[in-house]
């Protein structure tokens with residue numbers, strides 16, 4: 001697997017493509033260029049739009065994938081499948097077997113988001129969220145990479161002071177298929193006083209900690225060489241084992257500076273001085289919470305992509321945000337987290353690094369040209385909706401020379 005390098009946001013000059021070399025087809029949002037020769041490579045991508053803003057952001061990211069594929073000379077075939085609440089409504093389960101099979105057969109899967117008020121009171125096995133956990137488990141994608149980078153263009157969108165937010169570039173490596181999300185026993189019961197109880201189990205086997213820690217050390221090695229392992233080893237046995245195994249591995253990575261931090265302190269340090277962090281490795285639930293917190297340093301949860309990878313097989317790529325029912329269907333969603341997830345799909349899932357860089361550079365270019373969705377908008381910028389932001393990124397993809405990315 002290629003779970004190793006960080007997202008590189010490289011500002012690129014606005015240049016013209018060498019249009020003589022390749023034929024063009026005009027579309028409503030730009031120009032698809034087809035190489036004279038037939039594309040030699042072809043990839044199958046499963047698309048899971050899901051619920052709420054999911055379909056809005058996936059539609060934009062799909063266009064970006066199509067455009068960069070046509071420029072780079074490979075083909076992408078999409079299979080769109082129901083997932084989450086949409087699947088519950090259509091076939092009565094949150095993850096139909098056909099959807100999981102499609103994801104397993106594919107080269108990579110791109111998910112929008114799942115969930116919404118409509119299904120909140122469903123029994124656990126009929127919740128959209130259960131479908132997402134089944135998908136992650138089914139694909140065995142135990143390593144979730146969540147980069148949080150404060151782009152120079154968005155420093156003002158951060159709720160933190162400029163001097164605190166500026167230059168933040170960190171990666172949360174979240175364990176994704178273990179811990180309290182999957183631990184047994186779990187359930188509802190009655191205690192000795194006849195009171196109703198709900199219970200879950202935080203459990204990690206040594207091999208689960210070892211494999212995520214290795215991914216984290218490798219990730220840190222390719223970044224700035226600093227790894228902070230976040231746990232609750234002052235209280236929880238599962239965290240005590242976590243710390244022991246991570247510490248033991250450090251001798252295999254002498255070039256990586258390892259530190260440990262309790263999760264309550266980490267939550268505080270992230271807003272006090274986020275620049276102290278390079279790579280953070282943590283368990284499933286702490287990673288869920290800390291990555292949402294990290295997203296706000298960057299300006300909005302609408303900016304944060306993620307890649308979920310296993311030891312083998314296709315990866316799952318998704319923005320870290322949810323279905324945002326409060327803005328769904330209003331063309332207000334920020335599609336950039338999903339476009340950047342599509343870039344992670346190209347880079348980590350397909351090994352198409354140049355195509356990934358095209359999307360990253362185009363996102364920066366659209367921001368440079370002043371376009372902002374509501375969540376990252378500030379005075380002096382052009383407020384646009386989800387579709388228009390997507391179109392502006394497509395224009396930026398279309399205008400870059402290969403040398404510029």
Ligand SMILES: NC(=O)c1ccc[n+]([C@@H]2O[C@H](COP(=O)([O-])OP(=O)(O)OC[C@H]3O[C@@H](n4cnc5c(N)ncnc54)[C@H](O)[C@@H]3O)[C@@H](O)[C@H]2O)c1
Nearest residue numbers: 113114115116302320321322323324325326327333334375
């Ligand atoms: N991976 C996923 O599919 C995923 C992740 C988190 C939450 N959820 C589900 O989503 C539903 C809503 O959860 P929530 O409200 O706690 O979290 P959320 O991330 O959906 O929304 C939190 C806030 O952030 C805003 N927001 C989120 N994404 C945005 C975007 N792209 N652009 C602009 N604003 C954005 C929303 O409008 C909302 O105000 C729940 O059912 C939850 O279980 C799904």
Ligand SMILES: CC(C)[C@H](C(=O)O)[C@@H](O)C(=O)O
Nearest residue numbers: 115129130132133288320322
């Ligand atoms: C929707 C939910 C199951 C999910 C999680 O807790 O992992 C979400 O919060 C996320 O971060 O992708």
